[in-house]
Amino acid sequence: MTLVLGKKGTVPFVCAVILPLILDHIVTLVGQPEAYWKNFSYANEGSPAYVLLAYHPVAFLLWGILYGAVISVLLIRLPKKFTLALGILVYTGHSWGSASWIPGILAKIGLAASYYWYITIVYFAILSVILAFGIASMREIRKSEAALRIS
Numbered sequence: 001m002t003l004v005l006g007k008k009g010t011v012p013f014v015c016a017v018i019l020p021l022i023l024d025h026i027v028t029l030v031g032q033p034e035a036y037w038k039n040f041s042y043a044n045e046g047s048p049a050y051v052l053l054a055y056h057p058v059a060f061l062l063w064g065i066l067y068g069a070v071i072s073v074l075l076i077r078l079p080k081k082f083t084l085a086l087g088i089l090v091y092t093g094h095s096w097g098s099a100s101w102i103p104g105i106l107a108k109i110g111l112a113a114s115y116y117w118y119i120t121i122v123y124f125a126i127l128s129v130i131l132a133f134g135i136a137s138m139r140e141i142r143k144s145e146a147a148l149r150i151s
Contacts, residue, residue, distance in 0.1 A: 010083060014075045016134030017087040018068050020094035020127055025064035027101040029057055031108075047097070084138070095127050 028045055032053075035042040043054040053060040071090055075083050102123065103116045111119075 010076055010138055012137035013083070013087060013131075013134035014072050016127075016131045017075060017091045018072060019130060020091055020098055021064070021068050021071065024094040024098035024101075025061065027098050027105060028053070029060070031101040031104050032057075046100075080138070084135070087134075091127075091131055095124065099123055 032044055033042055036044070040054050040056060043050055045053045049060060049063055052063045071086070075087055078086065099120050102120050103113070106116055106119065107113070
């Protein structure tokens with residue numbers, strides 16, 4: 001038995017999908033207002049995870065770890081047609097979610113607003129290239145599986 005998770009070899013794809021999820025959780029914490037760090041009820045989050053963020057940042061991080069682990073297992077274990085659909089759903093949602101923090105974080109560090117759009121586009125471009133490599137790796141594995149069946 002080879003050391004490939006879930007027989008699908010989807011590790012590069014899973015990593016590409018999980019990256020925006022991780023970044024979304026990190027920038028959510030970084031983007032919190034100053035008042036949040038004194039009183040967690042000042043949490044700023046649009047998702048249902050707001051409840052955890054308003055309780056304590058560690059609860060929010062633990063949720064992110066659990067959520068990322070569950071998504072990773074699903075991506076590895078689901079049939080291939082569902083793996084791609086779920087992966088693109090999670091990737092899109094968290095890419096958008098993490099990008100929504102860019103203007104606020106850049107404002108905190110004093111970068112001019114005229115750069116926000118460009119930095120966001122570069123961010124999406126980098127994530128897209130990473131996802132493309134993940135999808136390509138799934139296709140390569142499918143081709144090699146097909147070649148093994150023919151042999």
